[in-house]
Amino acid sequence: MKEGPVIASVAALLGDPARANILTALMDGRALTVSELAQAAGVTLQTASGHLAKLDAANLLTAEKQGRHRYFRLSGPDVAQVLEALMGLAQRTGATRVRTGPKDAALRSARVCYDHLAGERGVLLLKGAQRQGLIAGEGDLALTDRGRTFFAEFGIDLAALEKGRRPVCRACLDWSERHSHLGGALGAALLSRMIDRGWVRRDTGRVLTFTCEGVEGFEAAFKPIQDNAQAA
Amino acid sequence: MKEGPVIASVAALLGDPARANILTALMDGRALTVSELAQAAGVTLQTASGHLAKLDAANLLTAEKQGRHRYFRLSGPDVAQVLEALMGLAQRTGATRVRTGPKDAALRSARVCYDHLAGERGVLLLKGAQRQGLIAGEGDLALTDRGRTFFAEFGIDLAALEKGRRPVCRACLDWSERHSHLGGALGAALLSRMIDRGWVRRDTGRVLTFTCEGVEGFEAAFKPIQDNAQAA
DNA sequence: CGGATGCTTCGGCTATCGTCGAAGTATGAA
DNA sequence: TTCATACTTCGACGATAGCCGAAGCATCCG
Numbered sequence: 001m002k003e004g005p006v007i008a009s010v011a012a013l014l015g016d017p018a019r020a021n022i023l024t025a026l027m028d029g030r031a032l033t034v035s036e037l038a039q040a041a042g043v044t045l046q047t048a049s050g051h052l053a054k055l056d057a058a059n060l061l062t063a064e065k066q067g068r069h070r071y072f073r074l075s076g077p078d079v080a081q082v083l084e085a086l087m088g089l090a091q092r093t094g095a096t097r098v099r100t101g102p103k104d105a106a107l108r109s110a111r112v113c114y115d116h117l118a119g120e121r122g123v124l125l126l127k128g129a130q131r132q133g134l135i136a137g138e139g140d141l142a143l144t145d146r147g148r149t150f151f152a153e154f155g156i157d158l159a160a161l162e163k164g165r166r167p168v169c170r171a172c173l174d175w176s177e178r179h180s181h182l183g184g185a186l187g188a189a190l191l192s193r194m195i196d197r198g199w200v201r202r203d204t205g206r207v208l209t210f211t212c213e214g215v216e217g218f219e220a221a222f223k224p225i226q227d228n229a230q231a232a
Numbered sequence: 233m234k235e236g237p238v239i240a241s242v243a244a245l246l247g248d249p250a251r252a253n254i255l256t257a258l259m260d261g262r263a264l265t266v267s268e269l270a271q272a273a274g275v276t277l278q279t280a281s282g283h284l285a286k287l288d289a290a291n292l293l294t295a296e297k298q299g300r301h302r303y304f305r306l307s308g309p310d311v312a313q314v315l316e317a318l319m320g321l322a323q324r325t326g327a328t329r330v331r332t333g334p335k336d337a338a339l340r341s342a343r344v345c346y347d348h349l350a351g352e353r354g355v356l357l358l359k360g361a362q363r364q365g366l367i368a369g370e371g372d373l374a375l376t377d378r379g380r381t382f383f384a385e386f387g388i389d390l391a392a393l394e395k396g397r398r399p400v401c402r403a404c405l406d407w408s409e410r411h412s413h414l415g416g417a418l419g420a421a422l423l424s425r426m427i428d429r430g431w432v433r434r435d436t437g438r439v440l441t442f443t444c445e446g447v448e449g450f451e452a453a454f455k456p457i458q459d460n461a462q463a464a
Numbered sequence: 465c466g467g468a469t470g471c472t473t474c475g476g477c478t479a480t481c482g483t484c485g486a487a488g489t490a491t492g493a494a
Numbered sequence: 495t496t497c498a499t500a501c502t503t504c505g506a507c508g509a510t511a512g513c514c515g516a517a518g519c520a521t522c523c524g
Contacts, residue, residue, distance in 0.1 A: 006322040007315060008252035015244030016512075017237045024239065034471060047513055049472055058325045068470050068521040082317050083239060089314055090238040093290045137401075142374040169369075171399075248482075266501060279483060281502055300491040300500045 013058055014086065018043050019051045023060070027080050028206045029115045031064060031071035077166070080114035081183070084172060110200070110208040113172060113181070115188040117200075117208065121218070122181030125190070126171075128222030129182070141169035141182070151186065154221070155193050161185040194218075245290055246318065250275050251283045255292070259312050260438045261347045263296060263303035309398070312346035313415070316404060342432070342440040345404060348419030349426070349440065353450070357422070358403075358414045360454030373401035373414070383418065386453070387425050393417040426450075 014020055018041040025040035026032060032040070038048035052072055055061045062075045074080055110121040117125060129135045134147035143151075143158075152158060161168050170184030182190070194200050199214030210218065246252055250273040257272035258264060264272070270280035284304055287293045294307045306312055342353040349357060361367045366379035375383075375390075384390060393400050402416030414422070426432050431446030442450065 005249045005252060007256065007318045008247055008249045010318055010322045010325055011243050011245075011252065012247030013243075015240055015247035017240045018512080020237065020240035020243065035469095043512090044514060045471070046473085046515085050512085053472085060321070060325070070471070078317075079321065082314070082321055085310075085314050085317060086239045086242055089292070089311065090242045093242055093292070137374045137399075142369045167369075167403075250482080275482090276484060277501070278485085278503085282482085285502085302501070 010058065010060075013054060013060065014083075016051070017041075018047065019055060022048065022051060022055070023074070023079075023083055026061070026072065026074050027083060027114060028112045028202075029074065029080070031073040033069045033071055037072065074114065077114050077183075081172065084113060084118075106207045106209075110210060111206040112191065112202065112208055113183065113206075115191065116172070116181070116183050117187065117191045117194070118172070118181050119208075121208070121210065124224035125218075125222050126180060126182045128224035131225065132223060135169060135182070137171075141171050141184075143169060143186075151190075154190070155196075156186070156189045158186075161189060242290065242292075245286060245292065246315075248283070249273075250279065251287060254280070254283060254287070255306070255311075255315055258293070258304065258306050259315060259346055260344045260434075261306065261312070263305040265301045265303055269304065306346070309346050309415075313404065316345060316350075338439045338441075342442060343438040344423065344434065344440055345413070345415065345438075347423065348404070348413070348415050349423045349432075350404070350413050351440075353440075353442065354413030356456035357450075357454050358412060360456035361414070363457065364455060367401060367414070369403075373403050373416075375401060375418075383422075386422070387428075388418070388421045390418075393421060 014023065021041040022037045025037060034049055034052060035045060037052065038045045041048055041051070043051075052061065052063075056063050056072070059075055060079055061072045064071045064073070108119055110117065110119045112118065113122070116122070126135070129147070132146070132150075133144055134150050136142050136144050136147075148158060158168075164185055166185045168184050168186045169182065170187065171180040172183035172187070181187070191200075194214070195202065197214075197217065198211060199217050201209045201211065203209055246255065253273040254269045257269060266280055266284060267277060269284065270277045273280055273283070275283075284293065284295075288295050288304070291307055292311055293304045296303045296305070340351055342349065342351045344350065345354070348354070358367070361379070364378070364382075365376055366382050368374050368376050368379075380390060390400075396417055398417045400416050400418045401414065402419065403412040404415035404419070413419070423432075426446070427434065429446075429449065430443060431449050433441045433443065435441055
């Protein structure tokens, strides 16, 4: 009767369909305007405005005014993390829709989870990195020495990452696959490098599309175990 | 307009104060009867029964019938993890109560987080272990070689832990302190060893009480940095 | 300045859901 | 069998809160 309500208030905030839609729409880490969010949530502008005010008051979102627009974004990676965790729970709940539309397939294949790669590709990346001994640990990850040189050669400034407060490697449970993918500062840096290299393109929403050379480069670099074509 | 509702349904479940109380009451990992949970939530038996049916249907709880009692427990550590994560968010929300009762103090000092040690002591344990080089990493933890021998001597069967699917080390964000404590299989094993040794006693609820020898043993083993009394 | 766009506030409608009293079912004890 | 305990189901009440239309600010453009 004391600490229950504190979690209840946040959870209630996430528990409204319109607000949940708003939050998931923001899970790609981008900032969106009120009208865009209203459309994403399927409600009118006024309604969305009210919801956003509540989410902002709870510090789940941060607002930024630019001209006559107001841009909202998630106030941090931890918010996105909780949302992904809830998706995981929702799945076990059986509340998961069996309906798998075409957009669902793309989402499952590769998407952005706040700022890093998730979905089938994300899981493959982590598995490949583990298999090659770049990253050690199962649920709690750590860079190996081989991994340090590998990612440095990949064009990532590890020293800079380690200076920040954000964990470098973080296992993030993937809601569509049932395995972890790589989050944390390294996960974010990897995704932005892959975009720079033209391996992958961000479409609207959270969907990520790999280019042809992207797929080749990805598989050459991370050597994920493929379903069948695996020569000894 | 597609995946939002799936998280909304779970979150709405956690968003009711009575249900949130029920869940937090179960966060110590024990199983409680309907009447006990009704009392914990501050509602009548009928109301609690209804809530429990919903939580059970969503697979957040598992029920077990014994005689004319029905015992409920959280259906897994992941549920507890999400709850702790929500507490973390709630705190940043500013929804945290400033009121700190006497029971609160005990909870902050040492409590059980599903099945491992949390609170001030839990944070000290992890910090001490990191300072001694038993555990490496900041947000993503891994056992070092020194750590392996240390915990083996402490009486923990690491081989058994690593066989399970559960991550061995897991950084679990502590909602009362603002640091991580040690969760995962190792965290759970450590707590049960400490109880076996008589270092710590489980009171009612989530509160843990350290015995005199427990404090001594704890500090000798984990050598946490104390506030002032730190001889070079 | 006037009109258009983006957003917020207000007011009232409606529906959902938590709540409890009362009655019904199951288990255990005398 | 009879009573008591533990729990579930039903039905009705009441409050919270989401929703939208309309009106009010603010900003940009011509």
